[in-house]
Amino acid sequence: MITRRTFAATAGAALLGAPRLAHAAQARGLKDHARDHGLLYGCAASTFELNDPAFVRALKTEAAILVPEYEFKRKDMEPERGRLDFSAVDRLLAFAHGNGMAMRGHPLVWYAANPPWLEQAVLEERKEELLTGYIAAVLAHYRGRLHSIDVVNEALLAKSDRKDGLRENFWLKAFGPSYIDTAFHAARAADPDCLLVYNDWGCEAAAPENDRMRAITLDLLEGALARKVPIGAYGMQGHLAAFGPPLDQKKLRGFLESLKALGLRVLITEHDVYDTGDSLDVTIRDRAVADASARFMDVVLDRGMASTVLTWGLSDKFIDPPGWRERLAGYMPRMLPLDSDFQRKPLWASLAASLDRA
Numbered sequence: 458m459i460t461r462r463t464f465a466a467t468a469g470a471a472l473l474g475a476p477r478l479a480h481a482a483q484a485r486g487l488k489d490h491a492r493d494h495g496l497l498y499g500c501a502a503s504t505f506e507l508n509d510p511a512f513v514r515a516l517k518t519e520a521a522i523l524v525p526e527y528e529f530k531r532k533d534m535e536p537e538r539g540r541l542d543f544s545a546v547d548r549l550l551a552f553a554h555g556n557g558m559a560m561r562g563h564p565l566v567w568y569a570a571n572p573p574w575l576e577q578a579v580l581e582e583r584k585e586e587l588l589t590g591y592i593a594a595v596l597a598h599y600r601g602r603l604h605s606i607d608v609v610n611e612a613l614l615a616k617s618d619r620k621d622g623l624r625e626n627f628w629l630k631a632f633g634p635s636y637i638d639t640a641f642h643a644a645r646a647a648d649p650d651c652l653l654v655y656n657d658w659g660c661e662a663a664a665p666e667n668d669r670m671r672a673i674t675l676d677l678l679e680g681a682l683a684r685k686v687p688i689g690a691y692g693m694q695g696h697l698a699a700f701g702p703p704l705d706q707k708k709l710r711g712f713l714e715s716l717k718a719l720g721l722r723v724l725i726t727e728h729d730v731y732d733t734g735d736s737l738d739v740t741i742r743d744r745a746v747a748d749a750s751a752r753f754m755d756v757v758l759d760r761g762m763a764s765t766v767l768t769w770g771l772s773d774k775f776i777d778p779p780g781w782r783e784r785l786a787g788y789m790p791r792m793l794p795l796d797s798d799f800q801r802k803p804l805w806a807s808l809a810a811s812l813d814r815a
Contacts, residue, residue, distance in 0.1 A: 487794065487805065488521035490812040496758070497559065497604075497765040498812065500793075501526040501727070504545050506775055507552060515799045516771060522604060523553045524561040524726070524767055530570035535591060538574050543598055550602060561767070562603050563726070564610035564656060565592050566640045568626035576627045583631050589643040596647035605652035605724065605765075607692055608644045609637050613673050615659050615666040622673030637677075638686045645687040655681075656692030656726055660712055661753065663705030671712045675719075682719055691721050695728035696769070697753055699745035700735040704752045713762045723762055727769040728753075729792040730804065733783065742791055747807035754811035766812075773797045 491498035499522030506512050516523075527533060528545035535541050553560040566588065579587050596606070614624040623629055628636045637655075644653050655678065659670035674691070681688055697704070716723055730746040757763040770776065774797035776790045789797075794805035 484518075486519040487808055487812065488519060490809045491766065491815075492521065494812060494815040495764075496812060496815060497522045498767070498808075499523055499558065499561075499765075500768045500771040502549065502771070503527050503775075504548050507548070509774075511799050512772060512774070515795060517556050519771060519794070520558060522559040522561060522765065522767065523549060524563050525549050526770065529563050530567070531565075531575065531591065532570050532572045534595065535575075536572050538572075538578065541594055541598075546599075550599070554602075559604035560602070561726075562595075562599065562606035562651075564607040565595060565644065566608060566628065566636070567610040568624060568628065569611075579627050579631045585632065585639060588628070588632070588636060588640060592640060592643040593647045596644060596651070600648045601650065603648075603651050605654050605690065606644065606648075607654045607656035607726070608641050608688075610656045611658065612637055612655075613657055613659075613670065613677060615670040615673070617673075621676065622669070638681060638684060641681070641686045641688055652689045652722070653687055654690045654692045654724060654726075655688050656694065658694035658696055658727075660693060661695060661697060661704065661709065663702055663708055668708070671708070675712070675715050678716070678719060678721065682721075689722060690724050691716050692724045692726040693757070693763070694769075695725045695753065695757075697728075697730045697749045698734070699730050699732045699742065699749045701731075704749070704756075706752060706756050709753070709756045710759070710762075713757065717762065722764055723757065724765040724767075725757055725763050726765075726767050728766060729769045732791055733779065733788070737786060737788055739791065743803045746791065747803035750804055751807045751811055754808065755814065758811055758815040761815075766808075768793055768808075771795055772799055774799070 487498040499520040501524050502516060503526045525546055528549060533545065550560050612624055613622045617624055623634055641653055657674060659667055660674055678688060678691065713723060730749050732742040732746050736742060770793050772795040773791055773793050776792060778784055779788060779790060794802060794808060796802050
């Protein structure tokens, strides 16, 4: 996952034929291209971004579903033990529902982005209530109001020394592999209707470690479903690299077909395309980003493989600046559909075309 904050990006980038608009409301958004084919398009957003009127206009035009980028994480939801703070998520939810958008939750259980007190408490007390109680409280508050929720996030690691591929973390140390089953059962008990998602990355690319990630992911999901764990969907994050190894569409298609055979839905939950590692030329980078996305989307949207596509943000304006070496070289990220002035880029056009081909 990437983090973001506001920064001043360089202006005047070439858009390779993508439409430049005075503001986004002048044309159909990505949500319209998706809706034409029974799909949902949306993005991650944060409360501070809602303070930017131009961003809000673009968001209303482009997105039909939102996911909180920061505010749903436990470090923000339960900064002090037993004190839950729903205010930020409630604000995003009110904005979403007030503008005809759905909203996802992300995530309930993760090894990262937890409050400082949690890990020590879990390892010392070994009380499942620290897992299930939080899930129950959050979903009681949002019951019936979420499109889907990432119950467990990134429980696997391709480089894990364990045969099952589970990532070493404090949940695993305290409760063993069953913490995943426990989390999903607690979520289903708290909300009988919400789509429950296992969310992860690393199954997109073609390297040997990605082959292993696909294998351990299928083993995890197949085993859980055999045990009647109520997982309804796999969330494929969809982080790509424009100048990395090319995507193997055959491997990706085979993985998605295996998920479909298990009866799982697929959601693309955090799509973006890293554009470091090659030219500083904006035209070259924008085309490489658009092409990488197209190769990915043409597989995941083929024959109804994925029903929902979210990008991990909408505008480059809110991406954290890269390292100092890149800044000195004049590099600023261009990973998302809109640039820092909320103008549509080749990635936007690529996504629109992929949705139209779905």
